[in-house]
Amino acid sequence: MTDAFPAALTGPTSKERKYDRQLRLWAATGQQALEDSRVLLVNSDGPLAQHSTGVSGVAGVEALKNLVLPGIGGFTIVDPATVTESDLGVNFFLEEESLGKSRAEETCRLLRELNPDVQGYHYSKRISDLTVDPDFLPRHKLIIISGPIRRSTLAPLCWQAKQLGIPVLYLHSVGFFSTFSVQLPAEFPIVETHPDPESTQDLRLLNSWPELVAAASKLETLDTLDDHQHGHVPYILLLLHFLEQWKQTHDGSAPSNYKQKTEFREFVRGQARTSNPEGGEENFDEAVSAVLKTISPFELRSSIRDIFNMEECQQLTSASQDFWIIASAIKSFHGSHGVLPLPGSLPDMKAQSADYVALQNIYKAKARKDVEEVTATVRQLESQIGRQSPAILDREIEVFCKNAAHIKVVRGRSIPQISIDSDASTLKKIRNELNSEDSLVPIFIATQILDSVVDEIQSNNLEKERSIDDSALWHSHTERILALLTGGDGVAMDTAAREQIARAIKEVRRAQGGELHNISSLTGGLVAQEALKVITRQYGPLDNTSVFDGARSRTEMYRL
């Protein structure tokens, strides 16, 4: 942020015009992060059975569409399948001429047409043939895997991604249902969370500083102002002025509870002039309605306190990420001042132009001063820990200070599954969710059973050809998964929960594991949205599972 005026008119570049509607959401920094990233799509892992083609991979291709359009740097499609008749009825990024050709190559070709800025790569191989090259996965910033996929492929892939710190999205789209889960790196900090500006105003009326106090003290002459001037005093100064008056009759303390605040509010209301033609004053109305929201001492949110207490923040090393170094500097700022750096933004309010700008400058100057102090601490820390990498950019520190009250750290969790290796807490959460009648967790369980069925078909050389619609297979895997779910504490699942699961299975089996275009397109939208948030490190990513029920038009989020 610079306060200098730009020298001359500079119109937008053609790239800025093309991406205008999204730059308004994630700005140039988000766009740059996108353009620096290549995404890997593992879209199938070989046939499900001898005469079956396997996963159609429509949701995966639709997700890529939504990443190619906004200008991701590049994508890689890994898919050993060849294009069949049924692909053409569900996948838009294939055409008549694609029949019999490599699906990876054909979808790659038609996706690339969407945006000449994007690189596309394709491999008609299984992913396990590619990961033998240790350089393959690290070329990518994110991995999307289309399920169902055999466990012997999924598990090592997720494990490698975790070691490399590459986020993974694992998805299913079957009939009217879809589910997907995100595996983020062990620590995933976000600075630009984009909170709602309405709910995040930080005006510090009870933690003011000398320049602000001085501005308010000029209002001693408030009563002598003419009606026009009186009606244009910025409400922030009005509140500060009346706070001083209040304190004089209240042992020097500001209103501290609801009762006092409402009394103070009435006190402010009573000071408005009503003898003017309008019968009231807008700036006083603004002051009155701001009392409850703004007359509170600064308080550190518990989520920020938690971040300050995290080990990464307390124990900096030469390898610490920028985030933790700045967080640590801000922690010591809070330690010495009892507040976070001032964000410095001011809402619009009834005021004369010059008065508003003067007040805005008081906030901006304080914010700048706070940034300078934090920057000095950052520089100190950098030399203390013997940091080798280049100094943290000033801009980065400034953005952090502005967002300090809303930073977030997500602790990445593994792709959830119901298996012998499952986390006990995951199983417990799933069981608890089953107590709620409206829960969509039965859909998650049904896709887990589908995974299990497919795992057996793909992994074992079954003597007899088994199809994905094999009732005996479904029966045995359903019993196995339900036993795993209840096994921990030996409590039998109640009939209602069992019935919910049976219904979800019935809907999945109705589609015979196949995809419907609408549901896959919607899922591709959701998956791409999460990919965008993870790659740009902006907004709040899913943590960690989303379930969509297209039969009843609902979604739910679960932390499994």
Added chain:
Amino acid sequence: MDLDAETPGSPEAPVVDQQGRWKHLYNVLSKPGPYTDEDWVPGPETIQSLESSKIFGAGGLGCEILKNLALSGFKDIHVIDMDTIDISNLNRQFLFRQADIGKPKAEVAAAFVQKRVKGVTITPYVGKIQDKDEDYYMQFKIVICGLDSIEARRWINATLISMVDMEDPESLKPLVDGGTEGFKGQARVILPTLSSCIECQLDMHAPRPAVPLCTIATIPRQPQHCIEWAHQIAWQEKRKDDTFDSDDMEHISWVYNAAYERAQHFHIHGVTFQMTQGVVKNIIPAIASTNAVIAASTTSEVLKIASSCNPYLDNYMMYAGEEGVYTYTFEAEKKSDCPVCGNLARKMNVDRNMTLGEFIESLGERAESQLKKPSMRTEEKTLYQRFPPQLEESTRHNLELKLADLIEDGQEIAVSDPAYTIDFRFRLNFN
């Protein structure tokens, strides 16, 4: 465009293994599921009726909607769009390329999807939905809209409601509507006259409050105020002979420069070209992923309505993607005082000392009316009429009068607006 060559069944049409191609779709249309109605008959009959359903689509979500309908088994789709392709569409409207800029959206999109998905016929019309009459809309089974203007939404809603003939079930055309803004959006299903309509839900989508004119004219504080001044006031003063065109780069540049100078004069920071465009064109952020989510949820509802293969949305799903994936599905209420589908006048509280002119101005911003150019009358007299000019002249003096001098407390007025074909009834209660 020669559509005949693509008509299914004609000699030139490629021979397609229908069962193989539509395997996944036919699976769910040929078997009941746990949520399907007990009376539902799956199989060829359902497939046949789906494929013969004529669907009407319109709006900015059109690319996604056409693709989704074509891959949901619909064969006869009509699309209306008045816009031409702009460079800023390319980040999400995936059927358009750099070389298509300037061409009509409806034609390019229709030709693309018809070429890609064999056996589907898409009939484009370049123009406004308001160009067509009830006879035109009567031919469709379902209407699906991803319109970006609230005015067009209200128009199609009122039109479909006025078409309903209780004696003729075919006259009831379900309306499926979707809209997006950044990471947010909504999908809704409206059964005209039977369920909550767009007009019933109008106050859920309140317009952003406008900046008071005196702020813009005399006491700007924000960069946006300077842009509004350049756009609304400076342009009128300096270039009143040119009609302002927000797509003309020279015009935008002029406004930007004027706003920028004014901002400098008042020591206001932050006027940028991007912000200037955003303010004068009222730009709403839009991304491919949200478009995909909302378009697919609306087309999924169309598939369910047309085939009964699962229950359809009853009746509203709101969506927000900033923090994970959040949706809220609920039944919006049908209102008896809805000016379009209800039979009672809508109550409105007003200040008795307000002039008629001020009241008329306020109707544009009030969430429950949102009417830009209203004319109005009571049962006995015309209060203000914009057209014809003679009537405008003879009612103009009323604009200066206070409401209390023109109407009684609790009196009903009928309001018309050139954007809509119907009258809106309001009962005005004095505060």
